[in-house]
Amino acid sequence: MDLDIRGRKAIVCASSQGLGKACALALAEAGVAVVINARNRARLESTADEIRKATGVEVSPVAADVSTPAGQDALIAACPAPDILVNNNGGPPYRDFRELDREALLAGLTMNMVTPIELVQRVIDGMAARRFGRIVNITSQSVKMPLAGLDLSSGARAGLTAFLAGVARSVADKNVTINNLLPGSFDTARLRSGFARAAQHSGLAESVIEERARHDIPAKRFGHADELGRACAFLCSAHAGYITGQNLVMDGGEYPGTF
Numbered sequence: 606m607d608l609d610i611r612g613r614k615a616i617v618c619a620s621s622q623g624l625g626k627a628c629a630l631a632l633a634e635a636g637v638a639v640v641i642n643a644r645n646r647a648r649l650e651s652t653a654d655e656i657r658k659a660t661g662v663e664v665s666p667v668a669a670d671v672s673t674p675a676g677q678d679a680l681i682a683a684c685p686a687p688d689i690l691v692n693n694n695g696g697p698p699y700r701d702f703r704e705l706d707r708e709a710l711l712a713g714l715t716m717n718m719v720t721p722i723e724l725v726q727r728v729i730d731g732m733a734a735r736r737f738g739r740i741v742n743i744t745s746q747s748v749k750m751p752l753a754g755l756d757l758s759s760g761a762r763a764g765l766t767a768f769l770a771g772v773a774r775s776v777a778d779k780n781v782t783i784n785n786l787l788p789g790s791f792d793t794a795r796l797r798s799g800f801a802r803a804a805q806h807s808g809l810a811e812s813v814i815e816e817r818a819r820h821d822i823p824a825k826r827f828g829h830a831d832e833l834g835r836a837c838a839f840l841c842s843a844h845a846g847y848i849t850g851q852n853l854v855m856d857g858g859e860y861p862g863t864f
């Protein structure tokens with residue numbers, strides 16, 4: 606299917622590897638010029654080369670911390686009138702909620718709630734004026750289902766979801782949509798670091814932790830980042846203009862709810 610977004614422009618935050626990179630690549634494959642972003646410049650440049658070579662589209666790397674106003678300024682300077690915004694960021698580390706002091710709580714909220722809202726504020730009126738906008742937030746399965754040690758991540762992302770639910774309705778008549786992708790366990794560096802941490806805490810081998818996690822997923826496998834990237838590209842397509850304010854869980858059936 607032609608997504609009908611060739612020639613459009615996207616900002617994809619936190620995208621030198623993992624889920625963000627997969628979204629950038631899928632959009633580039635659809636002919637979208639992408640601004641990609643991460644803090645580590647060397648890895649970012651190498652990802653930019655990879656996407657350019659694979660797709661032939663314009664790829665602009667912006668090495669910056671997306672959680673800072675300066676980082677956001679740099680992203681908007683690289684793409685002042687984006688048609689597409691993919692909000693992504695690092696997640697707070699796994700931690701018992703008792704260990705989170707005020708500074709840690711505010712840092713988590715800034716990463717996973719305040720930053721995406723600030724970026725939406727910066728781009729949404731231009732999208733509405735141009736009568737096309739697609740905003741996708743990478744949140745987490747943990748918005749719907751608690752995950753031990755990720756309470757801050759769950760709370761911040763649930764806050765983001767609730768905040769943007771109303772915003773989405775306010776721009777729906779301008780062909781601007783806002784949707785959320787809720788990944789379960791995708792095979793990325795972050796997932797692997799979670800296994801390493803769990804192995805350390807439990808004294809079990811990492812392979813045992815991994816096998817248990819896989820076993821709990823009805824699909825009996827972890828997600829591939831490109832599966833999430835392609836779902837993102839569809840939500841950013843011309844055809845998805847009637848889908849807004851939605852939460853797409855991608856977790857191999859792990860979330861046990863009927864609805």
Ligand SMILES: NC(=O)c1ccc[n+]([C@@H]2O[C@H](COP(=O)([O-])OP(=O)(O)OC[C@H]3O[C@@H](n4cnc5c(N)ncnc54)[C@H](OP(=O)(O)O)[C@@H]3O)[C@@H](O)[C@H]2O)c1
Binds near residue numbers: 646669789792795
């Ligand atoms: N993988 C999963 O199974 C899963 C499940 C649920 C939710 N999530 C969430 O989805 C998001 C992406 O996860 P992932 O698995 O793709 O992680 P990942 O493989 O660790 O990749 C994270 C990417 O974000 C960049 N990044 C991190 N902090 C940044 C910052 N402050 N500014 C700019 N770029 C930043 C990293 O580059 P630099 O380090 O160079 O900045 C890297 O490119 C996270 O929020 C994660 O919590 C993931």
